[in-house]
Amino acid sequence: MIKVCFLLLTCASLTATAQKQDYPIQPVAFTKVKLADRFWTSRIETNRTVTIPASFERCKATGRVKNFEMAAARSGKFCTTYPFDDTDIYKTIEGASYSLAVHPDKKLECYLDSLITIVGKAQEPDGYLYTARTIDPLHAGPWIGKERWEKEQENSHELYNAGHMYEGAAAHFMATGKRNFLNIALRNADLLVQTFGPGKRHVAPGHEIVEMGLVRLYRITGKKEYLELAKFFIDERGKKEYNKKSKNVWENGTYYQDDKPVILQDEAEGHAVRAMYLYSGMADVAALTGDKQYLAAIDKIWDxxxxxKMYVQGSIGAVGDGERFGGNYELPNSTAYNETCAAIGSVFWNQRMFLLHGDSKYIDVMEKTLYNGLVSGVGLDGKSFFYTNAMQIQDNFTHTDIERERSGWFVCSCCPTNVARLIPSVPGYIYAQNGKDVYVNLFISGTGNMLVNNKALSITQQNNYPWNGGLNFIINPASATDMNLKLRIPGWAQNQAIPSDLYSYQQPSNQKVEIRVNGTLVNYSTEHGYAVLSRKWKKGDKVEMTLPMNVQRVVASEKLPDDAGKIALQRGPLMYCAEWKDNGGKAANIIIPKTTDFEPTYQPELLNGLTVLKGEVKAVNIDADGQNVSTETKTMAAIPYYAWANRGKGEMMVWFPQQVKYVDLGAAVLVEPVKK
Structure with a gap:
């Protein structure tokens, strides 16, 4: 019988020496939330039945499993490309464990046991586990170095592999109660404790995540050395000698977030995925140790x-060279990189920031990322993926870093396996709690169960979100209970496209968010973006909240030249795009006049069901001879950004000019907007 006791971030420790200090707000475990929501339940089921099995099959077909078998035999030749390929198995085990926790499957459980046995045999006697070296230590490859950890601060990924192993092992243990994978991880973690620390070996991990993983093991075991080592690794950043004057991100250390100590950093910098994992680890350690300098640093970095440094659909990491953040306001559309893994890391970090501060702005960013720049990374079939998430695709576009169509997998397959572990954990992001304060962060139909004042409480959501703004909440305490119900009022429903001035609505709406309790309209106070409803709740109490679902024109800060004079379309939490399939084979020739009104229409047969925006626009056309340019009035159809590229390869646009300024003949036809 599978034990469904896993808490996404803050499980109770199993020892008497467990931590007492922690995040002031605690998430309600995903195992305590049962969904009845079409948008997410279909994705979670597809992840269970398609993505996870396909991931395991591809791990086998590409040689990732064979690497562990050869490491166990201590012979052979590492048969994949990257030394971090081990993590694809760890991440898929993690996703499969989340799935097992709520959907028991004996066949899958047995397969995991067989795979874990293979992993365990590859582990060296002292706990070291890294197939790229163990197979043939004398010919380990240029990324790795001749000795253990020699190139860890660069690209060996030895500690990165360990971090993902810890995350996977913790998930498997909490889902199944079995220690087979956990014991492998603990032996490895004990080796790290023996190897690194004050008076021992010093290193700043080249690709962060071991810090998050060590915290996860600390939560399970209460072994303070794991938490201390996580903090040690974070504090080692900024101590290596780099060429501080160089603008090269590798030479000056910014690529690795290693140019200065973390408490002195105030910008999101370097490789975007590494950065998200570092900032998440800092949040974990700050919560568990009370380190105020960490808090001050990550607050500045988040701002x-x-x-x-964030795109309008929540993606981050603009620059393909190094998969990294660019400079301030460096957000080009034609070359936007936007790695899916970076979006996943942003979800991890933003939830942690909420748990620290209790402010809805972090959930606003998390929601925008979840519904747009993250789920765009996996096709509706569950087995095709984007590594990058483009902002525009044009017929004459030749940039090689940006994908025009989805792939089954990649040589570097970090994104597909990261998706496999994120999707089944989504229910754990809906609710949170601090004493008698109960937070409702995401609007997803289903029932969440928790304890308030030591009394059982269930909250049932009934909605058709993100397509409709009518939200119903049925409150069912075991007996009458004093409680502060905190409903997030999304920033997008309060004329805030994003919690900064980077993007805004062209025409603010004057619609107010209405809340009724048992049918009666109530005046409510707001606190940090939440409507606070304080009362003695009784069984069957009903709360209704109505969010305005206007189609909004989003405009960018004047500091983003690529977006000058252009608009993007948003409805609710969803950003929209125009795709070739719905617009006569083109999307890059569309002009949206200021007079255009868009009509939302739900189309259940299209792309698994979604709301389409239709409106009358202008389109620029060139005749067959290429001699004449004309415009025509046509009906434009826009689909949610997440759904693009599920019907073949063609043009896609997110930002649209409102009028023509000039035609650039050197680029065939390039519509430029008027600067305002």
Whole structure:
């Protein structure tokens, strides 16, 4: 019988020496939330039945499993490309464990046991586990170095592999109660404790995540050395000698978030995925140790990212060279990189920031990322993926870093396996709690169960979100209970496209968010973006909240030249795009006049069901001879950004000019907007 006791972030420790200090707000475990929501339940089921099995099959077909078998035999030749390929197995085990926790499957459980046995045999006697070296230590490859950890601060990924192993092992243990994978992880973690620390070996991990993983093991075991080592690794950043004057991100250390100590950093910098994992680890350690310097640093970094380095659909990591953040306001559309893994890391970090501060702005960013720049990374079939998430695709576009169509997998397959572990954990992001304060963060139909004042409480959501703004909540305490119900009022429903001035609505709406309790309209106070409803709740109490679902024109800060004079379309939490399939084979020739009104229409047969925006626009056309340019009036159809590229390859646009300024003949036809 599978034990469904896993808590996404803050499980109770199993020892008497467990931590007492922690996040002031606690998430309600995903195992305590049962969904009845079409948008997410279909994705979670597809992840269970398609993504996870396909991931395991591809791990086998590509040689990732064979690497562990050869490491166990201590012979052979590492048969995949990257030394971090081990993590694809760890991440898929993690996703499969989340799935097992709520959907028991004996066949899958047995397969995991067989795979874990293979992993365990590859582990060296002292706990070291890294197939790229163990197979043939004398010919380990240029990324790795001749000795253990020699190139860890660069690209060996030895500690990165360990971090993902810890995350997977913790998930498997909490889902099944079995220690087979956990014991492998603990032996490895004990080796790290023996190897690294004050008076021992010093290193700043080249690709962060071991910090998050060590915290996860600390939560399970209460072994303070794991938490201390996580903090040690974070504090080692900024101690290596780099060429501080160089603008090269590798030479000056910014690529690795290693140019200065973390408490002195104030910008989101470097490789975007590494950065998200570092900031998440800092949040974990700050929560568990009370480190105020960490808190001050990540607060500044978050403000910088959301205020100067985030795309309108929540994606981050603009620059393909290094998969990294660019400079402030460096957000080009034609070359936008936007790695899916970076979006996943942003979800991890933003939830942690909410748990620290209790402010809805972090959930606003998390929601925008979840519904747009993250789920765009996996096709509706569950087995095709984007590594990058483009902002525009044009017929004459030749940039090689940006994908025009989805792939089954990649040589570097970090994104597909990261998706496999994120999707089944989504129910754990809906509710949170601090004493008698109960937070409702995401609007997803289903029932969440928790304890308030030591009394059982269930909250049942009934909605058709994100397509409709009518939200119903049935409150069912075991007996009458004093409680502060905190309903997030999304920033997008309060004329805030994003919690900064980077993007805004062209025409603010004057619609107010209405809340009724048992049919009666109530005046409510707001606190940090939440409507606070304080009362003695009784069984069957009903709360209704109505969010305005206007189609909004989003405009960008004047500091983003690529977006000058252009608009993007948003409805509710969803950003929209125009795709070739719905617009006569083109999307890059569309002009949206200021007079255009868009009509939302739900189309259940299209792309698994979604709301389409239709409106009368202008389109620029060139005749067959290429001699004449004309415009025509046509009906434009826009689909949610997440759904693009599920019907073949063609043009896609997110930002649209409102009028023509000039035609650039050197680029065939390039519509430029008037600067305002």
């Amino acid at each position: 910088n990212m959301v205020g100067k």
